[in-house]
Amino acid sequence: MEAPVSTHTEHPITLAEPGGIDRAAHHRLDEAWLAAAWSHPTTRVFVVSGGQVLIDDTPDGGTGIVMTPAFEAPLTETHRYFLGTDEDGVRYFALQKDSLPGRMDQSARPAGLREAGMLLSPRDAGLMVHAVALENWQRMHRFCSRCGERTVVAAAGHIRRCPGCGAEHYPRTDPAVIMLVTDGQDRALLGRQVHWPEGRFSTLAGFVEPGESIEQSVVREVWEEAGVRVGEVEYVASQPWPFPYSLMLGFTARAVSSEIAVDGEEIEEARWFSREDLRQAIESGEVLPPSGISIAARLVERWYGKPLPRPLARTA
Incomplete structure (x- = not known):
């Protein structure tokens, strides 16, 4: 059955604000730029594992994702995702790991999107959604659907390439x-x-x-x-x-x-x-x-x- 369609919205609703993050997709294939971005002192990194991140109370009374400079991030990671840059030029990466890191801060705790989404700022919520979506796709699409070969991560986490047949697979x-x-x-x-x-x-x-x-x-x-x-x-x-x-x-x-x-x-x-x-x-x-x-x-x-x-x- 065909339905009459209207695109008019008298009372629009906003569900996700951009949070000032530019995904900067044109940098995902530039390995030299990514390496420089990773080593920059202002770059911030957080770990995502099983759809969760660590969140903590912030000085202004809010809640934020626990992030560290890149040089303090775990040295061994499963995958590294470039998520974008903010208006101040800060670059953000997520590390996919099998477990979240331990924290000394008593207020830091693991949280999934259903809990954290109501607490985080638009910037942090957007970063978390991006990271969790990539993690879910990476975990469930490790093999080439064309030839069955194990694929490798490319484009800062946004492509999986097949070394066997050359196919490229994109996030679903x-x-x-x-x-x-x-x-x-x-x-x-x-x-x-x-x-x-x-x-x-x-x-x-x-x-x-x-x-x-x-x-x-x-x-x-x-x-x-x-x-x-x-x-x-x-x-x-x-x-x-x-x-x-x-x-x-x-x-x-x-x-x-x-x-x-x-x-x-x-x-x-x-x-x-x-x-x-x-x-x-x-x-x-x-x-x-x-x-x-x-x-x-x-x-x-x-x-x-x-x-x-x-x-x-x-x-x-």
């Missing part, structure tokens, strides 16, 4: 649509996946299939997961989601039917919520809203009109 990004569906009463359609914690509800989502436009994917996913037909589809915003390597494309969609029939495989329950329904359900603890770091939360808040409420404290 899987496009996925995520949509806030509303009906004629301006109620929002939220669903819960089978494997989610009890009470967790969020927007519907799914991967784009081969030969399919993203608008067609929105229509298909809503129908397959909830049995609801949608008409107009409007793009809102996107968000990198390296779990392991998705790019979430956020939409709103207008339902042209309201009866729900969940697929029972991915979605075990779906419901229409008015704003008052959702407020009461969250405050009572009946519904857990989507994570604040996610584009799902931003889509719901955009419809809700303000930040989502929190569960009310229970009294004994």
Whole structure:
């Protein structure tokens, strides 16, 4: 089914700020430049391992990634990724290792994106997303898909080359649509996946299939997961989601039917919520809203009109 498409966004949402980082992709193949950048005294390096980095409290009361000058970085690393430069000319690298380094600071602790993303500055959050996405791809694509030979890392972590057949492999990004569906009463359609914690509800989502436009994917996913037909589809915003390597494309969609029939495989329950329904359900603890770091939360808040409420404290 073809969906009418609108690119107009009356209330745009911002999910990721650039943080002042220039990825400087033109330097990735320049080994002399990379060597000089690595040895520069202002260069900063952090370790990524298993999707985690070390974070620590900062003097201004915030939270930042634990970084060191390059000369203090571990001498042995699995891979070294060049992430870019900031407005002051500082170069940033990530080292992929099997484990995070030990720290003497008691406040330093390991954290994944779901925790750290809400705490870090736009600069550090962007650096972490970049590093985690590269690490996930590197760990899962070590062999050539053409001939089976083990590949080698090139372009400062952004290419894997096959010494056998000469093929070059680039980081994988899987496009996925995520949509806030509303009906004629301006109620929002939220669903819960089978494997989610009890009470967790969020927007519907799914991967784009081969030969399919993203608008067609929105229509298909809503129908397959909830049995609801949608008409107009409007793009809102996107968000990198390296779990392991998705790019979430956020939409709103207008339902042209309201009866729900969940697929029972991915979605075990779906419901229409008015704003008052959702407020009461969250405050009572009946519904857990989507994570604040996610584009799902931003889509719901955009419809809700303000930040989502929190569960009310229970009294004994």
